[in-house]
Amino acid sequence: MKKIGFIPLRKGSKGIPNKNKRKMVGRPLFTWVLGEAIFSNLDEVYIYTDDQDLIDFVKKEYYWTPKVKAILRSEASATDTASTEFAILEFSDKLNYNFDVFCLLQATSPFTQRDNINDCLNKLTEGYDSALTVVNTHRFLWNENGTPINYNPKSRPRRQDFEGMLVENGAVYTITKEALKNNKNRLGDKIAVVKMAEDSLLEIDTESDWIAVESLLMERQKREKKSDRITHVVLDVDGVFTDGTITYTKEGEHTKNFDMRDGMGLEILRQFNVQVMVMTSEDSALVAKRMNKLKIEHVFLGVKDKFTLLNKIIIDQGITLSNIAYVGDDVNDLTNICSVGWSLAPNNATDIVKQNADIVLSKNSGAGAIREASQFIMNYNKRF
Incomplete structure (x- = not known):
């Protein structure tokens, strides 16, 4: 079963210029998810971009693995108005759907780790045709008309007693080839959810977002540190x-x-x-x-x-x-x-x-x- 990863990147970024290539904790932002994809159970990982400099960077930087490939995308698929689905289907046609499992990975989700990718891939062996990552948020949600969505304000639950709601974090999506061809969408008809840490719900749209995400990433890396004999x-x-x-x-x-x-x-x-x-x-x-x-x-x-x-x-x-x-x-x-x-x-x-x-x-x-x-x-x- 051939499992491929797909990371779409565009030159343009209105909120943060050159966002995908800008250094996040000293690394280009997109390399956070690319690095994890390399060490996941994916067989191949494709960077799909309209930026030739980025293609050259990928070919030079990841020479040591045949797993990573970079392909130039069309101008039509890289506009502000083009949907991610447009790019997915264009890319799949270029490959003649030469894969069994398709995995969409978002470069702006640097909290993604290889286990998150593998968990989504594994869901497709359990009878699901697609899977996505979510965050269990304990926020109290409201409608604009002043009515609560997910709790009773007259009986406000404690956080530990509140199940909360699952929110799509836009990090990882997996789908079988058949479901992708039939639905022409990143998700099929029988969908599984995979939970990620609440930090991963943060989106990088402003400079303030960037600072917050960078700080959280550094703390995560330090929190996971262990010390053993230095070899x-x-x-x-x-x-x-x-x-x-x-x-x-x-x-x-x-x-x-x-x-x-x-x-x-x-x-x-x-x-x-x-x-x-x-x-x-x-x-x-x-x-x-x-x-x-x-x-x-x-x-x-x-x-x-x-x-x-x-x-x-x-x-x-x-x-x-x-x-x-x-x-x-x-x-x-x-x-x-x-x-x-x-x-x-x-x-x-x-x-x-x-x-x-x-x-x-x-x-x-x-x-x-x-x-x-x-x-x-x-x-x-x-x-x-």
């Missing part, structure tokens, strides 16, 4: 190995300064069976050469979605996020900082990273911060 340390480069500055020559080449003490710290860590990895958004031959000199085998250059790649690494290595220490300094490290077992930031890191890191080091980047982090890891691992 892997992952480091950013600029602002961690270096002081974050670059020197250019008249020929255009540049230099970076590295602290020799940091290299010694990493060498000692490896002697204690802690694997060292480097993950940076820069694709620099100079960095590659330095990491080769330090004998660091796992070096990932040009990474923009660091959290999804980190999830691939833990699966490949047979570990969990609780086994990882991460050292980063800027906003593109933020999701990893909020998620791993131990996160550390140089003393001169950006304020947002220092506010969310577990440890703020006394040393600056490029001036012994990695050596200090290495010592912390060695001391911490002694308890195991």
Whole structure:
């Protein structure tokens, strides 16, 4: 049974410009749901967009998985007035309905997790032809004419005694091919509901919404953190190995300064069976050469979605996020900082990273911060 995911994206956004590509906790907004879709039970995940830059980004960023594909959508399907169903049916025709199960995922629902997707997929094996995610809200609802919808105001129930109502949160929809073809709609005739956390009801339409959702996502990631023996340390480069500055020559080449003490710290860590990895958004031959000199085998250059790649690494290595220490300094490290077992930031890191890191080091980047982090890891691992 072939199960495909579908994430429709448009260039335009009236409320928040470039919303889908804007960084939410340091990652492009759409990558929150894409990353979870990659590690779900979906067989393929399609980005359907009118933005060629975004297509190029997807092809470059997710080269490591054949599961993700990006297709250019028509202008007609990307207008303000075009319905999502229009895009779904146009896309399905392009694929000649070469799937058994279709899963619509909304990029503006960053709270979606792989379990939510899998739960909706599983409902289709239980006799339902479609499923959607909902939130159980305990709000008291009213009509405009002043009449209550879901409770008796003269006998106001306590929250714990109030069943509330299920509200569609617009995050995940699954449907069989047959039901999609017959109904020409994201939902069929026999519909199952899958509950998600109440936070997922928030919509991102204004700057205030963005701030609220970003704060809730960071808190969720930190709430799910667990600490175990550190088996892997992952480091950013600029602002961690270096002081974050670059020197250019008249020929255009540049230099970076590295602290020799940091290299010694990493060498000692490896002697204690802690694997060292480097993950940076820069694709620099100079960095590659330095990491080769330090004998660091796992070096990932040009990474923009660091959290999804980190999830691939833990699966490949047979570990969990609780086994990882991460050292980063800027906003593109933020999701990893909020998620791993131990996160550390140089003393001169950006304020947002220092506010969310577990440890703020006394040393600056490029001036012994990695050596200090290495010592912390060695001391911490002694308890195991």
